Amino acid sequence: MKFFNRDFNDMPINTTSVLAGKIRAFGHCILASSIVLGSASALAQDTEKTEEEKKADLERIVVTVERRSQDIQDLAGTAFAFSGEDLKAQGIQDITDISESIPGLEIGNNQGNVEVWIRGIGSSNNTELGDPAAATHLDGVYIPRPSGIGSAFFDISRVEVNVGPQGTLRGRNATAGSVNIIPWRPAIGQWNGSAEVEFGNYNHRTITGALNIPVNDVLAFRVAGIKTDHDSYYNDVGPLDLELAEAADNLGLRFQALYEPNDDLSIYMSYDFAREQGTGYTGTNYALPLGLGIDPDTIEDPRDVVGRGFSPIQDTIHDGFKLEVTYDLGKVKLEYNGSYRDLIYDYQAATPLSPDFPGVFDALAPLDQALDDFSRFQFLTDSESIIHELRLLSDDDASRLTYTAGIFLFDERQQTFLASAGDRGGFFQGAEFNQPNTDTDSFSIYGDATYEFSADTRLTLGLRYTKDTKTRQGVNARYAFALGGFDVNTGNPFGCCMGARVGTEGFQFAGFGRSIYDPDQNGDGNVSDDEFLAFYFDGIAQFGDRDTLDDIFANGVTQGGAENRPACSDSDVTDGLICNEDGTHSFAVPISPNNSITVQDGLIDNEFVDWRIRLEHDLNNEQLLYGLIATGHKSGGFNDTFSDPTTGLTLAPTYQEESVTLFEVGSKNEFDLGDIPTTFNFSAFYNDYRDQVFTNLLSVEQALEFNSGAPVDPLDATPGALVVSFSFNAADSAIYGMQFDGKFELPYDINFNWTALWLEAEIENSQEIQDSRFQADVAPDEAVFQSIDGNRLPRTPRFQLNASLSQIFDIGSGTLDYVISTGWRDSQFLTIFNSIDYQNPDNPRRRLDDSVDAYWTVDAGMGYTHGDGALRIEAFANNLFDEVRTAATIITQFDNTRFFTRPRTFGVRVRYTY
Template sequence: MTTKGLNMNKSKNKNWMWLTSLPLLALPGAASSQADTSTNGRVLEEVIVTVERRQQSLQDFEGTAVAFSGDQLKILGIQSLTDLSEQTPGVEISNKQGNVEVWIRGIGSSNNTELGDPAAATHLDGVYIPRPAGIGSVFFDIERVEVNVGPQGTLRGRNATAGSVNIVSWEPGLGVLDGTVEFEAGNYDQRMATGMINVPIGDTAAVRLAAYSLDHDSYYNDVGPLELGTAEAADNQGYRAQFLWQPNDNLRVLLAADYVSEEGTGYTGTNFANSLGNGIDPDDIEDPRDVVARGFEPVQDTEHWGVRLKVNYDLGFGEIEYLTSYRDLVYDYSAATPLAPDYPGVFSTLEPLNESLDNWSRFQFITDSESTIHELRFKSPDGERLYYTVGAFYFKEDQKAFLASAGDRGGFFQGAEFNQPDTDAESYSVYGDFTYELTPRSRLTSGLRFTHDEKSRVGVNARYAFALGGFDTNTGNPFGCCMGARVGTEGFEFAGFDRTVYDPDVDGSGEVSSQEFIDFYLDGISRFGERDTLDDIIANGALEGGAANPAACTDTDSTDSLICLEDGTHSFAVPISPDNSITQQDGSMSESFVDWRVRYGYDLSDDILLYGLVATGHKSGGFNDTFKDPEVGTNISPTYDTEKVTMYELGWKTEFDIGSVPARLNGSAFYYDYTDQVFTSILSVEQAIEFNSGQAADPADATPGALVVSFSFNAADSEIYGMQWDGQFQFPYNINLNWTALWLEAEIKDAEDIQDFRFQADVSPDEAVFRPISGNRLPHTPRYQFNAALSQFIATDWGSFDYVLSMGWRDDQFLTIFNSKDFMFPDDPRMRLDDRVEAYWTFDAGVGFTTKNEKLRLEAFVNNIEDEVATAAVIITQFDNTRFFTRPRTYGARLKYFF
């Protein structure tokens, strides 16, 4: 039996071959392929994939999937998972502050907290990745990337209602000693180096080692006077080691380990709230990555590593496979978001400018995830009339999650903290998938999977608000002087998981006193900053009810220390609503569900396949933040139910000749019934209590300083339908054309009113009310999408040339469920609420030359030729319209040596 690694190494010098099947948003195309000879001598490549957990031709797959080879992605300058958005109709992948969100045909999830799970399952070499942060840097020495479209509830399982993404790395090859080294240089001072070596150990074993390094400057530019480093600079490394042992034809053991480090400046996005609030049209902003930065340079520190063991044994009547894996992710990100993009008059809106630039309000995310997987599968032999896969799957994840903010120069908000040191998830399932050949030309497939999911969490949520000030003898007002305080400046550190107190009610009285509130806040700070004043205010100030020093407080210089701390002067730190601002967390959920699929396939001829498919997928329900219900006197964690998607699909796949031109034309029509869709609102605790009890939540109940929570609930049923086509033409002179087109409708059909979380209840109570969303379009669903790629291979006496030109078009789309609606001013909507992405084109190109001895290859690429700035994700809140973008135009050249 030839291994994948051996097959790759034997054909490694024929890099031009992939150009004949370049998919680039079309269904054909992958890393491993075989020739299907046409009558005129030219061929359409047969693409081999493992979308159904066994090898098969993509043209024989009765469903919709997309596959890209690693070389295909590389020659167009594609660096990570998020870049696939521009290459695959129906797939939207974005990086939102380090969280990778995958949306497939409008189904996805933006709940990136420890309570949330993705709706599209990401896999690395078959291993489920629950938190895909840092996964972009595994894009080295990979064979292919497969995207399964539609719910994959039976074979792929957990949280695959949208589909699944599987990144497949090259495995070791037996009996082969070879390797590659590669260097790349490009704009933004990009430097990339990769290397691979495959070493045989006797005839039955082999080791494959691969390494990767990528550095580039920020895609942002600070146009302000501070000239700070800004987001999206990269300093990434990756390593992978694999050992294959195959002592005979029956046993195959693969042990692998990988490590990824990402230490750049992360993803802050650009906050448009300032510019939009001042009447600036986003289209008038020349480059939204030109920003006015403040505070400090963002700092990202991500480490993601794992080990896996896969054992295959051929029993003669079938093959048994055992897969186990352990993965560890630590994602740590600290940043101060830029003040605004660069636009005419921006600095006048930031006055006093020095004070705005010296605002160190900051946030920090920490995700610490440890996950373990065990999967046992039995697969019957191929070629039998009945062939099947049965298996059992177990998943466990232990998480720590921390999110905190510090509000510098604030008079009534000094920060928030969500500290969850123990979040556990556990899932197990059993499944079976059976295909029976009814006749030599027809097949019936049925699959069933039972899943049980559990999740629990303990921790604390807190919002810190102090009324701060100094005594003003001129007015007699104890808070009349110098409102505000400094916190978060140079040297500031949150305690994070080193916090020692999680219950602020230390004396057990049932209420949190002002002193307990302040003590709890201080326990969450590891170190105050060099120019912080809040610590001095707390140390020297009077608590609520304390005596005020009547000495004059005359220092009103608000550009330095915003609080009077002269000798003999008291400042005030009065906690606001201490008992309602800190809530311990203790939530859990447990539920089970069944997924199934039924499919019928019929070969109308040797070159025409027809199929019909019904498949389901579930995404587990969950629980909300814990809060105290005063009517029952106990803490509650309201739950929400499991989402369900049922997909109906009819499709065909055909190959034929148009004259002397081999051609391929595939198509499908689909309909999704999407029920119990979960939406999330931002509510005060008081509002959440009302909503949970079935009342209309009153924004007036959101008192200043009260805890604001993320509240998820089953709000809507939606429907998604459309058609997808793809085709390929193999013209003379080795010219190949691929294309894909998608028509997609996605509408919220029946929904409860949802709180307009673009407004904060304690700031805009008249607008933070529940609004209708029925009839709105689902986010991330351009109605029309199109991609095409033209490629050619040219042989010469010195070697071979190849090139590819690709193009893509995306129709208008929305990025939130509110579809840019302004309920208060429907005829003149405020631009701050704008979440619309206008239609846009993308163009990419790559060219390569391989020497005749096939030892050296030179490539050049341009990605995003027209430098299109497209918004990939958006966060809209009371004070934010923060947008995250696709990559700008990048170009470069690389040299690869084979040995």
């Protein structure tokens, strides 16, 4: 097979723009990859090449998925690559949009958390206890929490996606594969820059710029930035006219330096900064229309919703430093990679009441109270991670043996906070998860070597040892105060006025400012009502302007309340409810027995070994056969701590790591079909997915039974009992299928690319698991343990297809090019329950529906490059026919919340380079 070992990270801006149109003529951005160009030094030699040689170079697709520069047709495995120019041409705005272009890849945004799934392997556990199963990298740096990474999606050379476990090279938590966003690097000896403006629907505005600054013959800097704004993709059909979720106010900056004092030493440093201050992601809760029996397919636009409370507020800052030092020792290179990253994710919202449907306002009656419900939640995460990696790399041309060996150290320190406030409630005033210390340490040592038996046959062996340790300290709390007025007719002390206010305008949680983490302040082993109230108030920095809960408890736990109580109405008096002389209700204000405060203290300590073996053989210079076996692991974890009421002991049950073993055989081929240069690749794969972790909601009694190994009584969940999120190794799965991809270089500079995937993904050997779509303390007869053997894994459409058509042609004053790309996804499920209603299998309730129908998407782009390429104008449309589908869903006792793919976006951009 042909092999090109070229360093393409220092591609200068002006060359990129000049050749942007030509790139599209030789394999546009879809499927097995896109074009990656050579370095500045390589381009300087182009004048000595023939036109045929130049074309051949442009056709090559160079990737670094195995941490070496390699032609993708020489890669004995499955990978995809996209150039930054090609992504922009189709209007792809961030990493989540790429999933429509790669079969088997699913990238969703779940309340600001980027979730990556590759061929059915991934994770939706976005808490501090969870880890991704597909590793995301920015400029080669592992990103443990990829929130806010979309705003780093500018001035990029390419995006690479490697499919299958990457245990020996990419390492930590890469059981599904890896995604690497690779920016352009500085070019020594060249002054160049670019400026670009973009306008589109939803009042979209983007300004992007980059500047390459050569200081001298050994040092260069590069600065780049982006500012993006657009209005919300949601529309408030209610009277409040709020700006709702998915508006953007984003800023991204990147500073880089490259120092090469001689041929042996290279020092690269970078700093990137991203800030997102839009309105985040709330999704749309379908619970109301589904509960009324309304067909969700009749809801015309899922983003037409009734807003309440206030506009969502997001403030995410994600920044980081990287240092890369490479020193050539002769036959080997020594490379050090160090990085520091900091993510602060802060999001507050009140979810919309309902999507729009006929009669929605009648269903929400009394409407004024529903609109004025400030029940809010806040996510707050601070993740600081440090990576040190030392690698030894052989010279590719030194001998028949090429190898990489290294040590990898990862350290993450997290603070996490999640809280809710139940406005207008009588029994529930909120919950809080406050974890000031969640620490993760990971150590790995690895080696990976390829030996060339002959010019045609190579064997690769890889081995990696990993040790992960995670600890956590914090507190979980549930607040339930029984608040109500006395009804003299029934004797019910809570017969009315279940409307204590909390969370209105001006309300602020204390968040990380909490000072009390152990509610038992006097150390007597019990939490008194006064200690409970002190703990609750310590978690609130400021009550809202119209809150009443603070006044009700102003004098502690009392019978009768305090000075500020909801007023009696005429109907209350008529109905026989007791009112005070001042016109307010007398309140019964006990602390509910269903309150809980649990101090958290968890520990896991995992160690495991990953390995791979691969044999590859060139039938000739254009045909490669290969077979490989590779393994990967995702770290285990622990559950929230809870107390055993019979023993008084606190428990934090653990779960073990997941593992995947991939078996794959394939072939890559280049040949002429008549006079048409053709590429045709295929592979068959089988993933043995072991000890898969599922997360469910259980009552404490059920969790205790499950942890002890005893048979679980589904009725061990009394109304009002404490419910916990419980993760456990629940099942094995078999994932297998075949992938085909190819390219035709047709006459008139027309290119046609395609990829097809057949994917099967079946759950096997499952434990019976609790149906988490029902809450154990509300519907214990439904929240029972069920078999999911034979169910299909979520996010695994059986058949998937992508194709693109592109062309370039001269028009005298410049060149014109276009690309049309399409993707098809078969129907799929988004949860492990596959929409099954175990109680009504023949007439399933719509609330349990997690299916997504098959659909097509079409993207299109057209560009004009004037003269020598300094000026370029582009038009694009992403999701041309506005096919909006559910990308993620949350189904619980009271929710059917759905997050959607991006609606149709279109626009124009103008770029000038020099």
